[in-house]
Amino acid sequence: MTLTISEINRLHDQAMATYSDYLVTHDRNLLIIAGQLEYAVAEAVLAMDAPEPSRCLMLKSAALFAAELCFLRDAERYLCAALAGEPPAELIDELRRDLINILKQAGSVTFLREVDGRRLPEEPG
Numbered sequence: 001m002t003l004t005i006s007e008i009n010r011l012h013d014q015a016m017a018t019y020s021d022y023l024v025t026h027d028r029n030l031l032i033i034a035g036q037l038e039y040a041v042a043e044a045v046l047a048m049d050a051p052e053p054s055r056c057l058m059l060k061s062a063a064l065f066a067a068e069l070c071f072l073r074d075a076e077r078y079l080c081a082a083l084a085g086e087p088p089a090e091l092i093d094e095l096r097r098d099l100i101n102i103l104k105q106a107g108s109v110t111f112l113r114e115v116d117g118r119r120l121p122e123e124p125g
Contacts, residue, residue, distance in 0.1 A: 003044040005054070012041045012058055015065070035065040042078050056087035060095060063102065072106040 003011070015037035022030035042062030045055055063078035079099040087095060 002048055005048070005050060008041055008044045008048075008050065008058070009054075011037055011044070012061070015041060015061075019065075032069065035069045035071075038062040038065040039074070046081060052086050053088050053091065055085050056082040056091055056095065059085075060091075060098060063098065067102050067105065072102055075102045076106070 015034045018030050018034040018037060022028075022034060038058075038061055041058050044050075045058050049055070050058070059078045059082035063075040063082070066072070066075035066078065076099065079095055079102060083092070083095050083099065
């Protein structure tokens with residue numbers, strides 16, 4: 001079943017509300033539920049080829065949830081999909097930095113200075 005963009009937005013809002021509850025209570029089950037909701041959002045966005053910038057922002061959000069839950073391969077996949085679309089120019093470097101951080105977390109990258117011939121700002125730590 002394909003979801004409409006308004007249904008996807010409602011799922012995303014539900015995920016964000018659940019994540020807010022997690023931040024208050026620190027109940028890891030709420031984080032898992034929020035992550036599952038964002039996973040559904042990301043898969044729906046990919047299935048419908050949602051319009052930008054919603055597409056890349058929702059994929060980025062799903063990637064960050066996946067990374068927090070240690071599903072690093074899913075995080076990488078969502079960020080790559082976001083970059084493979086047509087993200088707004090002002091988000092491209094941010095998506096690249098997020099991808100580099102995920103790859104570092106996964107142990108896939110030990111040192112990376114440039115992407116597309118441009119030096120990215122170093123992350124602290």
